[in-house]
Amino acid sequence: MIGFQPYETFQLLIDSGGIDRANTLLVAACDAFTRRGKPHEIEVKQFEELATRLFPTAAPGARMKAAATLGYSEFLSPKLEQLVVANIGDDLLTYLADAPTLSEKTMIGIISTADTKVCAVLAARDDIPNVAMAKLFQLNSRRVYRALAENISIRPKGPYISALARSAQMDHKVARSLAQRDDFDTALLAPAFFDLAEEDRLQVIEAFALRKTPEAPIKRTLEQISLAKADLAKALMKLFMENRRPEVTRLLTQITGMDEVRCGQIAHDVSGAALFVILRAFGLSSQEGLKVIIHATSHEEDDRSQSLGVFARMFQNISADAMAFLLSSWREEVNLLDLNKPQYRPFAEETRRANRAKRITSDPVIAQAVSALERIGARRAS
Numbered sequence: 001m002i003g004f005q006p007y008e009t010f011q012l013l014i015d016s017g018g019i020d021r022a023n024t025l026l027v028a029a030c031d032a033f034t035r036r037g038k039p040h041e042i043e044v045k046q047f048e049e050l051a052t053r054l055f056p057t058a059a060p061g062a063r064m065k066a067a068a069t070l071g072y073s074e075f076l077s078p079k080l081e082q083l084v085v086a087n088i089g090d091d092l093l094t095y096l097a098d099a100p101t102l103s104e105k106t107m108i109g110i111i112s113t114a115d116t117k118v119c120a121v122l123a124a125r126d127d128i129p130n131v132a133m134a135k136l137f138q139l140n141s142r143r144v145y146r147a148l149a150e151n152i153s154i155r156p157k158g159p160y161i162s163a164l165a166r167s168a169q170m171d172h173k174v175a176r177s178l179a180q181r182d183d184f185d186t187a188l189l190a191p192a193f194f195d196l197a198e199e200d201r202l203q204v205i206e207a208f209a210l211r212k213t214p215e216a217p218i219k220r221t222l223e224q225i226s227l228a229k230a231d232l233a234k235a236l237m238k239l240f241m242e243n244r245r246p247e248v249t250r251l252l253t254q255i256t257g258m259d260e261v262r263c264g265q266i267a268h269d270v271s272g273a274a275l276f277v278i279l280r281a282f283g284l285s286s287q288e289g290l291k292v293i294i295h296a297t298s299h300e301e302d303d304r305s306q307s308l309g310v311f312a313r314m315f316q317n318i319s320a321d322a323m324a325f326l327l328s329s330w331r332e333e334v335n336l337l338d339l340n341k342p343q344y345r346p347f348a349e350e351t352r353r354a355n356r357a358k359r360i361t362s363d364p365v366i367a368q369a370v371s372a373l374e375r376i377g378a379r380r381a382s
Helices: 005-035 039-057 062-071 078-087 089-098 106-112 116-123 131-136 140-150 159-170 172-179 186-195 199-207 217-224 231-240 245-256 258-268 272-282 285-295 300-315 320-328 335-342 354-360 362-382
Strands: none
Touching: 005 039, 005 062, 005 320, 039 062, 039 078, 039 272, 062 078, 062 089, 078 089, 078 106, 089 116, 089 320, 106 116, 106 131, 116 131, 116 140, 116 258, 131 140, 131 159, 140 159, 140 172, 159 186, 159 335, 172 199, 186 199, 186 320, 186 335, 199 272, 199 300, 217 320, 231 245, 231 285, 245 258, 258 272, 272 285, 272 300, 285 300
8 A cells, every 4th residue: 555654554454463453453543544634535545445444343332433533534535424324323413413524425325224313414414415405305204304494504495395385284393493484485384374383373474465366265255254244343353352252263163164173273362363364364454353353362561552563564465365365275275385386476575584573563554543442442341
């Protein structure tokens, strides 16, 4: 051998000492390679031959120690990475998470084992190449999809958006992770609406603001009932004032066609987000809808004005058709992924920070209306 002198020494020791010295030689060789600076290509080839010969002859403990040491090197070839992966034992997950680089070949080899616990660690890395990414998305694993949903270095696009949206319908942790992202269309989380926190539910609704939606199957039914929307508003307001939420559940079941469990969730949702969807889908205006919401919701006194301001703005910016489409998604009548079509995408992509800032409205007309509604609610409650 030529090149790095210690490799020649290791070769002589192997030839003269036999496998009894393999443990010491393997650990020493891996330590020497790790401590060395960037090696020449010839030296890497030499070390590959040496390591390939030593690893199989060493004891399990020595293999694990040597692999752990070698894993610290920033200059591993795919072949050396695979030796580390094959021999590092219980430290594999730590190695995959902390390794400065991993080759595409190594990643694909790991993904091919379909070990979801290991693949989930890979899915959290910020340097996943396209081929490996595609193979991760093909795995039917909640563990892997949770890691992908949390990985902000992955920009959801094309089929990956569809895959994440479908996963969110089945796994509330995926849905909650996606709801925190600025680069994911939260409208696609509508089927997971009731698994989300209150703030994230509002994000889902606001994703429909000033946005065209496909025709909702329930729209014709809603138009017929909306002829009596003033009576509907009065009935709901009376039931909420008297805290007769079981009767609200039955009424919602009758007019929406959804099952009683789902309608019960809406009737008992004191944040008002789910109720807003119903009210707006049936065509109620801001004035009518806020009267119902003020009696249905439960907020601290300091938060009430801000909360009502949020709903007032949503009544202005979100169409009845959009909420009818959202309601149809709860009834599993529409393909929510149709929203990915160009004609239904948001007019402008807004960051979460901007959305949150808009929730505190500065419109004096809305502020005045909210204040008046609060006074009405206080008088009726007393």
